[in-house]
Amino acid sequence: MLVMGEVQTGLLQNSGEISESACRQVLGLMAGETVRVSRRPIVHALSPERLTGVDCALPTASRSRIRGVGTVVTRCAVTGGRVAQGSTYVRVVRSETDRRLPWSHYLARPGVVEVLGKAKAADLAEGFTGDPAPGCLDLGAVSGRFLDLVQASPLLDRRAPFKMARTSLRWVAETGEPSIRFTLHTERERTLRLTHPGPFTPAVVDLCEDLALHDWLLTSLLVIVERARIGATPGAQAVARLAPAVDHLLHLWMPAARVEEWLTPFWESLERRPGFTRQWRSLVDRVRDQVAMNTLALLTAEAGRR
Amino acid sequence: MLVFAISDKGGTGRSVTGTNIVYRHALQGNDVCYLDFDFGSPTAGAIFSVSAVARGTRDRNGLHEYLRGECPQPRRVDVWAESDREGLRTRPPGAGRLVLLPGSEGGGELSALTDELIGRCAQLFGRLEEEFDLCMVDVSAGRSFTAELVLAATVRMPAIPFRWLVFHRWTRQHIIAADGLVTGDDGLLDVGARFGHDPEVLRDRIRFVRTAVLEPDAAELVGLRDEQRAWLSACDSELRELARRHGVGRTAMLGKVPLDPVLQWREQLITDEDVLASKIANAETAAAFDELAKKIVDDSAWEGL
Known part of the structure; x- marks a missing residue:
């Protein structure tokens, strides 16, 4: 059934x-x-x-x-x-x-x-x-x-x-x-x-587990970015709060890595709408931009002291 | 971090202080939850102004049913979404999650400890600890099966950090009773050791919180006669000496909450609005809760005695 x-x-x-x-x-x-x-x-x-x-x-x-x-x-x-x-x-x-x-x-x-x-x-x-x-x-x-x-x-x-x-x-x-x-x-x-x-076949279960994994990653990254309160807190503080994402999450994104060939069209259709990877990439860019901006601010401050 | 709130006797303000600490901790940006383990009278819902669960849930999905194995997950109430109080219904910017796990209306005290009960309790603590920075468990007053339950459950999860807060009022009887609850026969250390806790380690994880404290120099006392003030001051130093002898003195104290008229008449959360806008509550009270909310996770306040 x-x-x-x-x-x-x-x-x-x-x-x-x-x-x-x-x-x-x-x-x-x-x-x-x-x-x-x-x-x-x-x-x-x-x-x-x-x-x-x-x-x-x-x-x-x-x-x-x-x-x-x-x-x-x-x-x-x-x-x-x-x-x-x-x-x-x-x-x-x-x-x-x-x-x-x-x-x-x-x-x-x-x-x-x-x-x-x-x-x-x-x-x-x-x-x-x-x-x-x-x-x-x-x-x-x-x-x-x-x-x-x-x-x-x-x-x-x-x-x-x-x-x-x-x-x-x-x-x-x-x-x-x-x-x-x-x-x-x-x-x-x-x-x-x-x-x-x-x-x-059990390959369908693999697909569901893969989707659940990536949905959790995306959800968690969203929560961490929200907790960082970018713009509302000083840059260094925001970056410190983003650090766990850089250390533990960003490298785990591998959509459809373990999904059998005949099931990949399902992942692809979710990538078009709602677009898991699109949202993930934009969040990752945001995190990295924050880190880069903070580095720049530190370097500028350092140069000013010399 | 699990924090167990217990008091020597009823009416010490354990629940109202515990909920206010949790509320302040959420405002400080942490995800927190409050577990109403006061099974005889689960009233945390009323303090958070969630009328649907004011005296516990009626839907057979409270902590009682969960612990008895009658529902797979206890109900969770998102206080920021479900409180009836205007000032609580929106999550302030930067605040963490504030979740209440209510008891069950008409649930009654635990009557016995079983292995399944302890297992389910440990499982619940383990899961909540995965997602919340602070889980405060309101363990009712005095010696109870509930206190034994959480002592037994924490032995099973050695890697999960926990602390105990013993709430007591600043009177002779309360000081003696608070000491007895910790070090007396069938007290926390005694029962803890029976379940397999190391009493030395457990002792270091217990701190006292004084409630409804009237400081001799408080603004409320301005109208008193000199004789009255002198008498109060003498009493206070006598109590301090008594507290020291009973191991309830300054070193073992995490903080104190001043006497506040609002809390005397109604058990509620003290918001900044109550202090700044309507001015019904004292700023010192809110500051005391704020301080306790920080100290509860501050390791330097918990160094060995």
């Missing part, structure tokens, strides 16, 4: 970025399973997948009660040794019976939730990306819990260079005529509706 997921993204709670080997340990959520690491164009570490069993109501726009039983898949990622993500997704399918089957049935289908009774894909999609009623399947709570595990790792010193809220991206993917819709809701919540040609 459809696939839905939620990605939570936040700053890794460590003073500096962590090494590849530290990533492997921080993400070793399951003994015996390896952490996958890719090094180009940016170090990206992905934890083994963990299953969570669920038997609960699914969110619907019509508020009709639909019961789903099965398992959801969660994985965590660390990008550039600096940004941590918890990502949970589930494929929702119709059950062939109207009653709950033994758990062995669901365990043989990891990452699938079967719907007992009647349900419309559109109703579920609207419900999940809309305002889910309390008590329904909450993939964000699952992602958040695993992200907490990563952030509580004894390898991290918890002295992050700046405070930043996590963002959450709830997404729904269906098969059909290609389209993508990215919506900002509150300060921390975003939704994504994606229709892709061909059947679902």
Whole structure:
């Protein structure tokens, strides 16, 4: 029917970025399973997948009660040794019976939730990306819990260079005529509706995680620039407040770095509208201009003293 | 930084002082949140003038329900957006976020500590610490399960910095009670050690705040007779000696808040407008909150005793 997921993204709670080997340990959520690491164009570490069993109501726009039983898949990622993500997704399918089957049935289908009774894909999609009623399947709570595990790792010193809220991206993917819709809701919540040609593959999850990562980077840079109060505070002070962005964020922008070829048109369409990279570039220029202006002011002051 | 606000007895002005410190800290450009862990009477909403949660939330998503595992995330109230007070409803330029996590109306005190409860509390603290510069937790008055809960939760997160503020009034009974709350049987140090805190380290993370203090040279006392003033002055030095003996003296004190008529009659935030425009509050009171808001994160005020 459809696939839905939620990605939570936040700053890794460590003073500096962590090494590849530290990533492997921080993400070793399951003994015996390896952490996958890719090094180009940016170090990206992905934890083994963990299953969570669920038997609960699914969110619907019509508020009709639909019961789903099965398992959801969660994985965590660390990008550039600096940004941590918890990502949970589930494929929702119709059950062939109207009653709950033994758990062995669901365990043989990891990452699938079967719907007992009647349900419309559109109703579920609207419900999940809309305002889910309390008590329904909450993939964000699952992602958040695993992200907490990563952030509580004894390898991290918890002295992050700046405070930043996590963002959450709830997404729904269906098969059909290609389209993508990215919506900002509150300060921390975003939704994504994606229709892709061909059947679902985990590459779609990669795309959603990549979008969530870049949305968090952009959101965080906006917050840091706002906190700097450029123009309202003395130049040196503003630059000092911008420093964490230069030290920890600016080099992490790699849109679509890990997105499969057939899905890149989706990223490209978001680059046209609303234009993620355009906004990022303009912010980065603003930060660098501030640093340059401040350097110039310091040099001028120095020359004046001689 | 987590800051736990506790008081020896009720009616010391713990909540009103704590909220005002948090408000000043936000004005100083920091992102702050206030957690109403005073489960018996969650009234922080009223002090922030958010009428929807004046006595806690009614939507089954307060801190009570969160800690009991009945909702995945506790409700957050953005005070700059949801306060009913005109002077609070716009975020002043340069101010940080000001967020209230209300308790639940009719929630009641905690009746027991469970491992799940401590785990959820630690998880909440960990998450808030990721995004806020300062999280102030209002831990109600006296010895309680709530105080034990946060002592147990902080043991689980050794890397997260925390501090305690003990609020007390400047009277004989309050000085003795404040000392007892920290060093007495089942006091903070005693219970903390039982949960695995190092009492020496914990002692260094506790400071006292005196509330509703009437200084012998205060403007309010101008009309007093000489005999009255002499008597007050004698009392004050007696109390200072008592405080020193009980370890509640100047060195362990983070600051004091003067007696202010506004706070005696209504628990509220003291804005600059209250001081400068309507002039109902004293400038000294606002200055005291401002000073405390700075000292709370100033490491030199927290060096070992």
